[in-house]
Amino acid sequence: MNLRYSEDEEAFRRDLRAWLAGVLPTLPPVPAKDDWEGRRAFDLAWQARLYEAGYAGIDWPVDAGGRGASPTEQMIFLEETESAHAPYVGVNFVGLLHAGPTIAAMGDPGQRTRYLPAILRGEEVWCQGFSEPGAGSDLASLATTAVRDGDEYVVNGQKIWTSHAQVADRCELLVRTDPVAPKHRGITWLILDMKTPGITVRPLKTIGGSSEFSEVFLDDVRVPVANRVGDENDGWRVAMVTFSFERGTAFISDLVRSRELVASLAAIAHRGDIRRGIPSAWADSATRQELGRLAAELDGLWALTCRNVSQAARQGVPGIGGSVFKLAYSQARQAMGDLAMKILGRAGMSFGEIESLGNAEQVEGYVYGISMGIAAGTSQIQRNIIAERVLGLPKEPAWTSN
Amino acid sequence: MDFELSADEVALAEATRSFCEGRFPMKTVRELIDEGGVRRELWKELAGTGVFGMCLAESEGGAGLAMTEAVLVFEELGRALVPGPLVASHLAAGRLSGVAEGDRVVGMVELTRTPVLVEHPTALDALLAFNARGEVVEVAAAAIPREQLPQPFDPLTPVALAGHGMGGRVVFRGREAQAFVRRATALLGAFAVGIAARTVEMGVAYAQQRYQFDRPIGSFQAVKHLLADAATRTEVARAAVHAAGVTLDDAEAGILPVALAERAVTAGKLLACDAAVANARTCLQVHGGMGFTWEVDVHLYLKRALVLASQFGTAKELSERMAGYVH
Structure with missing residues (x-):
């Protein structure tokens, strides 16, 4: 085992740094959090820049228009872009990380030609219609129906937690096409054009005060059968194929950002208020030690990332590391948020920046940490996965009403 | 970058694991409770696998390995709960004679941490002490405390309370x-x-x-x-x-x-x-x-x-x- 980058990897890093140094100063100002049209335009413009420079779809296979980079190069890409404070993937998230790779792997040639280039070039935004009010952790129990009517499906139901729905052009949609079959075997994967009549998008306000995701209501929405990816009733497998693209890189930008946040938190902790004779939080050994413990945890998580990425590079299939990482990282982020709020005290009482105290990003980090333990598989679901699939413990007996 | 274990590293870890399963099953480990934590023949066998000398150059009788490999070996020793001053003897190998070969058992103690308790006191041939000046010294043989406290917290880590005169020849400095x-x-x-x-x-x-x-x-x-x-x-x-x-x-x-x-x-x-x-x-x-x-x-x-x-x-x-x- 080693942690040394090869000559090629170092060259890749150097080129990327040089490109970032040139392009970042030319970007327009970042739009406000709730300016969704502005965010769409900003994120798509960034994607177009990445495309021109050959960095679009960095992990996508070359035959799908991607760069086909190795997991290690992808890791370097994410590390460098985050360190340089380049824009985050933003509204391109679902297209680049989920719907696109799924179509690349499971779509027919027509679908690949029609949808993939638009994602890579920053022309179309995708959202994800998987979760429903009644299908969260138990996703396969989803109830949105699609009934065949000639060469169309007629879709009725409701989706929730649909990020970027209000600015999306397309939606990767899971629907139930066989109400009688066992729940995993009656699901179909559809491409939904968000301009189709019968779609109502209602943004949901989060505890952070912004509208990061929406509810999507589907009333007699007609989807061409040609928009089906994979076979009818085989949608669960199509959706799960995406997980096999995971290369241990999912939280790299996030982790880089977390390390910065801990450093900023330490800087905040160092400030006391001399005028009022208030000592700095840093003077308190318990606070220092909590912060140091957190730094160690993030270092450990970075090492685990290197391991997971190396495993993906060697085996080409994801290891078992994903759930372990997600659980440990969610817990670290929550500990970080708790500590931040303790150190901030009254300065934590505003989402907005107070006198350049640096409180805003910490308060936002606190709220984000809470979401980490819920989104993309709650910490409880991750523990079940680790216990059952990694440790081999027996499943809990099925619940019965008597 | 490749942070997965190489084939050689996997083989090293597996060899250590199977050695421990064969020679240090829990039954044996428990027997060592009454033997001060170290049995000479077993210690010698441990040395034979290279646990102590592995990081020495081949010219010095070692395997020319480094900490990358040593952490894998010690992880396996931990799994098997092998008792004795393993880390100290590994670090003393090459510096004190007979250690790499398993002929001499070397312990270590931090004088900066009180009460100063020396582990495996009856088993030691030599004792390294980390002192307040940041040096590692070899404690004079006569000064090594030998009287085990009657109820060690860990039965496999008997301890003796150190007295005065724990100075000695400097082995590592700076x-x-x-x-x-x-x-x-x-x-x-x-x-x-x-x-x-x-x-x-x-x-x-x-x-x-x-x-x-x-x-x-x-x-x-x-x-x-x-x-x-x-x-x-x-x-x-x-x-x-x-x-x-x-x-x-x-x-x-x-x-x-x-x-x-x-x-x-x-x-x-x-x-x-x-x-x-x-x-x-x-x-x-x-x-x-x-x-x-x-x-x-x-x-x-x-x-x-x-x-x-x-x-x-x-x-x-x-x-x-x-x-x-x-x-």
Whole structure:
């Protein structure tokens, strides 16, 4: 085992740094959090820049228009872009990380030609219609129906937690096409054009005060059968194929950002208020030690990332590391948020920046940490996965009403 | 970058594991309780596998390996809970005669940590002491305390209270002494990773076999979540300790600054000892009443984990050091 980058990897890093140094100063100002049209335009413009420079779809296979980079190069890409404070993937998230790779792997040639280039070039935004009010952790129990009517499906139901729905052009949609079959075997994967009549998008306000995701209501929405990816009733497998693209890189930008946040938190902790004779939080050994413990945890998580990425590079299939990482990282982020709020005290009482105290990003980090333990598989679901699939413990007996 | 174990590294770890399974089964380890923690023939066999001399150059009778490999070996020793002053003898090999070959057993003690307790006092041929000047000295033979305290917390780590006159010939000073401490920290962490990993396995095995309410207790989420958390702690700590080994070697080769190695071993031992103690506690809890008995092995793992956590940086000290790196 080693942690040394090869000559090629170092060259890749150097080129990327040089490109970032040139392009970042030319970007327009970042739009406000709730300016969704502005965010769409900003994120798509960034994607177009990445495309021109050959960095679009960095992990996508070359035959799908991607760069086909190795997991290690992808890791370097994410590390460098985050360190340089380049824009985050933003509204391109679902297209680049989920719907696109799924179509690349499971779509027919027509679908690949029609949808993939638009994602890579920053022309179309995708959202994800998987979760429903009644299908969260138990996703396969989803109830949105699609009934065949000639060469169309007629879709009725409701989706929730649909990020970027209000600015999306397309939606990767899971629907139930066989109400009688066992729940995993009656699901179909559809491409939904968000301009189709019968779609109502209602943004949901989060505890952070912004509208990061929406509810999507589907009333007699007609989807061409040609928009089906994979076979009818085989949608669960199509959706799960995406997980096999995971290369241990999912939280790299996030982790880089977390390390910065801990450093900023330490800087905040160092400030006391001399005028009022208030000592700095840093003077308190318990606070220092909590912060140091957190730094160690993030270092450990970075090492685990290197391991997971190396495993993906060697085996080409994801290891078992994903759930372990997600659980440990969610817990670290929550500990970080708790500590931040303790150190901030009254300065934590505003989402907005107070006198350049640096409180805003910490308060936002606190709220984000809470979401980490819920989104993309709650910490409880991750523990079940680790216990059952990694440790081999027996499943809990099925619940019965008597 | 390739942070997966190479084929050679896997083979080294597996060879160490099968040696320990053959020569240090729990039955044997328990017998060592009454032998001061060390049995000479077994110690000699351990030396034969290269545990002590592996990092020496081939010209000095070693295997020319480095900390990258040493952490893997010590992780396996930890899994098997092999007793004795393993880390000290590994670090003294090549500097004190007969150590690499297993003919002399060398211990180590921090004089800066009071009360000064010397481990395995009746087994030692020599004792290294880390003093307040930051040197590692060889304590005069006559000054090595030999009288074991009657009730050691860890039955496999008997201790004696040191008296005065613990000075002696300087063996490592300056940068060499600092390197000694970094390596000791990394290897103690590696041993702790082994404990963390093994106690998860023991807990899982028991949770599968123990039935209550007509089902294996491992089917209850209340139990499986405890074990999932323990497994997660192990994976993070193991990655951190392996990174510490690799980073120490890169710093030694001048590729990375020493400060990075310092940070890596600090994080590694902190996470590993926390994981070892917490996982042993989890394992004990999963075992229920049986876990509280002397005859079940869990307490031996828990106690050793606490021994490791008490030396070359406690959790408090290591956390403070990490905080210093952040700001």
